[in-house]
Amino acid sequence: MSPIHTETRGHVLEVRLDRPPANAIDLATSRQMGEVFAGFRDDPNLRVALVTGTGEKFFCPGWDLKAAAAGDAVDGDYGVGGFGGLQELPGLNKPVIAAINGICCGGGLELALSADIILAADHATFALPEIRSGTVADAASIKLPKRIPYHVAMEMLLTGRWFDAEEAKHWGLVNHIHPAASLMDEARKMADLIAAGPPLVYAALKEIVREAEAERFHDMLARVTKSQLPTVATLYASEDQKEGARAFAEKRDPVWKGK
Template sequence: MASPLKIRKENRILEVTLDRPKANAIDLETSRIMGEVFTNFRDDPELRVAIITGAGGKFFCPGWDLKAAADGDAVDGDYGKGGFGGLQELRGLNKPVIAAINGICCGGGLELALSADVILAADHATFALPEIRSGTVADAASIKLPKRIPYHIAMEMLLTGRWLDAEEAARWGLINHIHSPERLKEETWKLANLLASGPPLVYAAIKEVVREAEDMKFQDALNRITKSQFETVERLYRSEDQLEGARAFAEKRDPVWKGR
């Protein structure tokens, strides 16, 4: 059986392409494979940035594979490390992740995209949470989406299942940038290479602080930083990379980040 993923590693970048014709839906086995891939990405010091995208030009991912469910895959089954799609519950993922949305992105596929840090989309991409029409709950999206875009827009999507095109998705801040289908991959890799050239310890600190501070009061989160209670921040402050950044600035040259 062919692998449901295409994997590319280049310039410290991991590109993961969902490749399950016809729609790139995710069943339990695919989710477990994705969990292993993203766990390895998290733990590999040589990899700095990940891209998640879909094969073909029509679908990014529609989410849960309903055909597999009809054949016995339980919706509450073992999704593997990181939960559904390997990303949204993966602990300690302190590296940037880019989602490149090359088509239909709905249900669990949209929840997967929401697990990324930056979302780029082709101009024909569309977005929705149609679970309401099948009598189920978009659980992760119900938690995340009202925090990402205006509350009333998020609730309309959750309560009605209506679709957003790429232009509207960008207007509400759901995605970062829109590109033509021909340029989406090029622009995604351009951004990935920019991030891969950046300071990995700073990225780790940013991601931990943002994640942990989400439900904290500002002063409480700031106190945790000043009291040395964020591991990634302390590692950064004691690193060779912080010294390198200061030296590079003083010497008017580009820094060489080593991640230590």
């Protein structure tokens, strides 16, 4: 049985981890996830990805320690997108939503941090327990202090303590909390709302945000205003850009074609 299930609904790709008992990720699963997300990136009909886990107990605990004990190298070939298929996937200029349906820790939390929007079930719990096994949560050490207050991020990294969905939302790590029974319905509503928007604008937004991490404000702003980013140049020369202006002037909803 495949550890990854996918379903396409209109312009939305749903990706579900299904690897009992805990949805942990081994090398083969990571490589398959990379192929799935690369396919999402390259399919012009797909605009938003929604990633979740099977069941109500685990979203993903990250690296499969049993597979590691059996010989899966921690530094092995994770695939085109790096661990979990998302965090190192080049050119991913489409929105990704994570629906956290249960325990989300270690590399599973790093996978969630690779999404653009995070929704959580009210019983979801989170942790970065790598410190307890004498290793480092590498991707989280880079990302987490940029997403939440530095001292809070460092406490989580240094102690490996668990925290619940309410605390995650308090610190801005989670966008919204929903009852478990309605999590996927709410996630799909969010995905459909975004999928109905202008895909070329989303592409430009994601490239701008990604590139801006290593740039000073004025330098980055100049790159955007001078259309020096490929997605921005495409947007400003597009039919969608003209359609947006026409729709506003005509007081109607725009029809986005991604062209």
